[in-house]
Amino acid sequence: MRPTRRSVILGIPAFYLACSGETPKESGDSTETAPTPEREPEPAPWEPGGTEDSVAFAWGVQSGDAETDRVILSLRSVDTALTLVIAEAQGDGWVEVKRQPIERTGETYQELITGLNPDTAYRYVYFTADGQRRSKVGRFRTPPKAGPLRKLVIGATSCLGGNEPWSNLSFAAEAQLDVMLMLGDIVYADGAQTLEDYRSYYRHALGVQGLLDLTASTSMIATWDDHEVGNNWTRESLAEGQYEAALQAFRESVPQGQGANGQIWRRLLFGDMVEFFVLDCRSERTDTLYISVEQMEWLKSSLKASTARFKLILNSVPINDYTDMFGHAYAEDRWQGYPEQRREILDFVADNAVGGVLWVAGDVHHGMICHPDAPGDGSGESQWEVAAGPSGSTLNVAAELYTDTTGHYPVLFAKWNYTKLTLDPGTGSCLVSFIGDDGLVIEEMELFL
């Protein structure tokens, strides 16, 4: 069993941790000390020929749920007869590995592409029938298989409800991320009911420059929050067919795999290094349950069985206990309002010494690094949670006004951002960098997981 970092974390005074970029020195741990290398540089961008047509391909290109040998590609276009071309990074250049006409009946196209090589960069593009016009060129990477270890650079954000053109996402695109975590509220489709209603929100969002740049730059792993369906919706608040319409529009616009029974919650493995646990914290709620018993059991057993160095839990709304900042206002909208399940999973992680766990959340419209429980309040005091974004939604100024005196919130601020997580499996560290609309670091802190 990997030693936990409880003693290391709890032994550091809060002022030492706070946003300094200073790295706490570790002692007494001989299993991990050597930093792992950076990823090898990728070749210069591929030049596939043709001219980009921003009318025929107004919504860019998307990819999602990349695995070691596969990825899901997604396109929305007004043009019908299109050819997909994929190139693979080999040495200093790009080699075409696939060229095929794409088949679709409607406005959107998605296809699972298989036969890819692990830890390899790919570029892809769609050409019109005349071969002269094309989409943006997309990029994604397949994750590594087991070893050798290297650093992973992962982006995360949430809440794209204003502040267009989401400049922070254009800076995310420049980072050549291994993968981008989309933690919900990509659209604010409040009031939508039909499939066409929902699609209209994605047509708008996918055409905004920041998201155009981002989705062409890396693959995504996505979950949803409430606004992909409606503000704080419940099953009872929806019209007949509304849930299915919202889900269809989400999936056809944001490429993603499905769990074993077609659900949103699922897991993805990046070799020995990272396992992603994608939660669905919205569609299974009842009066007493935040997530279904089935999802909870899956999460617990999967976390316990995972041998990945880092375990990132994609959690649309923080599991943090906000009692000190917000009291119980809107507690029913987050884990806090479901204290039994909240305690169940935090205690499970602690009691089983599940190492390398990082909760990654969105929804709250402020940036944050916190312990899910304030010091002395429970097992979450030795875990970490990061709130990523918002990239565009109304800023929650309460985060600026609140003064933390306990070390519960080493980082807390309200500025538009995307969040970069640089994971080093050699040292067990995660450098959390919040990047603003000017491309500069707003806050930064290194966690040991």
Ligand SMILES: [Fe+2]
């Ligand atoms: Fe939001």
